[in-house]
Amino acid sequence: MSTPNILMIVTSSSRMGNTDKPTGLWAEELAAPYYALVDAGASVVIASTAGGRAPIDPGSIKAVGQNDAIVERMLADADLQDRIAHTQALAELQVAGFDAVFFPGGHGTMWDLPTDANVKAIVEAAYAAGKFVASVCHGAAGLVSAVRADGKPMVEGKRVNSFTDAEEREVGLAEVVPFLLESRLRALGGVFEGADNWQVFAIRDGQLITGQNPQSSERVAHLLLEALGIQA
Numbered sequence: 001m002s003t004p005n006i007l008m009i010v011t012s013s014s015r016m017g018n019t020d021k022p023t024g025l026w027a028e029e030l031a032a033p034y035y036a037l038v039d040a041g042a043s044v045v046i047a048s049t050a051g052g053r054a055p056i057d058p059g060s061i062k063a064v065g066q067n068d069a070i071v072e073r074m075l076a077d078a079d080l081q082d083r084i085a086h087t088q089a090l091a092e093l094q095v096a097g098f099d100a101v102f103f104p105g106g107h108g109t110m111w112d113l114p115t116d117a118n119v120k121a122i123v124e125a126a127y128a129a130g131k132f133v134a135s136v137c138h139g140a141a142g143l144v145s146a147v148r149a150d151g152k153p154m155v156e157g158k159r160v161n162s163f164t165d166a167e168e169r170e171v172g173l174a175e176v177v178p179f180l181l182e183s184r185l186r187a188l189g190g191v192f193e194g195a196d197n198w199q200v201f202a203i204r205d206g207q208l209i210t211g212q213n214p215q216s217s218e219r220v221a222h223l224l225l226e227a228l229g230i231q232a
Contacts, residue, residue: 003041003042003043004041004042004043004099004100004228004230005042005043005044005045005097005098005099006037006042006043006044006045006098006099006100006101006102006224007045007047007093007095007098007100007101007102007122008030008033008034008044008045008046008047008101008102008103008104009047009048009049009090009101009102009103009113009119009122009142010025010030010046010047010048010054010087010103010104010106010109011023011024011025011048011049011054011055011106011108011109011111011112011113012048012049012050012051012052012054012055012108012112013049013055013108013109013110013111013112014055014108015111016107016108016111016173016176016177017111017176017178019176021176022055022057022058022059023055023057023106023107023108023111024054024055024056024057024058024106024107024108025054025055025056025057025060025084025104025105025106025108025109026056026057026060026104026105026106026107026137026138026214027056027057027060027061027067027071027074028060028068028070028071028214028217029060029104029105029106029136029137029139029214029217030046030056030074030084030104031070031071031073031074031080032070032214032217032218032221033102033104033136033217033218033220033221033224034046034074034080035070035073035074036218036221036222036225037102037221037224037225040225040230040231041230042225042228042230044102045088045093045098046083046084046087046088047087047088047089047090047093048087048088048089048090049089049090049112049113049116049118049119050089050112051087051088051089051090051091051092052085052086052087052089053084053085053086053087054084054085054087055108056084056106057106057107057108060106060214061075064076070218090116090118090119090122091118093122094125095122095125095126095129095131096125096129098126098131099131099132099228100126100131100132100133100134100224100227100228101122101123101126101131101132101133101134101142102134102135102139102220102221102224103134103135103136103139103140103141103142103143104135104136104137104139104217105135105136105137105138105139105140105163105214105217106137106138106139107138107173107177108138109138109139109141109142110138110141110177110178110179110181111178113139113141113142113144114141114142114144114145114178114179115145116145119142119145120145120146123142123143123145123146123154124146124147124148124154127146127148127154127207128148128149130207131207132207132208132209132224132227132228133154133207133208133209134208134209134210134211134220134221134223134224135162135209135210135211135220136202136210136211136212136213136214136216136217136220137162137163137211137212137213137214137216137217138162138163138181139162140160140161140162140163140181140185140210141162141181143155143160143185143208143210144181144184144185144188152189153188153189153190154208155185155188155189155190155208156188156189156190157189157190157191158190158191158205158206158208159190159191159193159203159205159208160185160190160191160192160193160203160205160208160210161192161193161194161201161202161203161210161211161212162181162182162185162192162210162212163181163182163212163213164182164194164197164212164213165180165181165182165183166197167197167198167212167213168180168181168182170197182194191205194212195212197213198213198215199212199213199215200212200215200216200219201213201216201219202216202219202220202223203223204223204226204227209223209224209227211223
């Protein structure tokens with residue numbers, strides 16, 4: 001097949017709601033899938049709800065030389081740094097030119113993805129067109145507003161996964177986030193499946209591919225590549 005085109009949608013939220021707690025995109029959850037995809041020959045466009053610089057959660061990046069290898073690669077990659085600094089605004093994009101939509105996580109997603117009209121429109125259009133929709137960790141916040149042609153939640157009846165309520169409690173943010181993501185997916189009729197805290201876990205149900213935590217981000221990318229018929 002021709003080069004697959006992936007639309008990667010990241011958060012524009014740099015604060016946790018009205019607090020002064022910094023948040024944003026989780027670095028590894030962008031870096032690991034981004035490189036898994038591009039190294040396999042895919043083309044990736046990075047977009048965000050607001051466009052422009054995507055905030056990166058400061059908790060996900062250490063000083064140069066102290067990060068996991070994949071984050072070090074991201075920090076040293078001038079092209080990727082430029083893409084992060086100049087993300088396209090979702091309002092300017094159509095899903096027609098893409099084969100899949102991918103949502104990296106980071107707590108910032110919890111504040112803008114669930115209520116953003118462009119996120120909803122793009123996910124619904126992608127799903128209706130038979131394209132793949134993938135997320136890792138809190139990226140599943142980009143799935144909660146989408147409905148199918150029959151008006152039912154997109155995740156209803158689907159095996160689905162995200163950052164778990166137990167993980168949210170362990171990191172001490174269960175009372176900070178606007179809602180618990182696992183609980184919301186269950187309330188929408190999703191058939192939630194998860195693993196113990198911080199274990200690698202990802203599942204595919206048809207067009208939908210979801211992973212649990214930062215540890216699972218590369219696995220989600222590999223499931224997407226497999227779904228697209230690309231050898232990782």
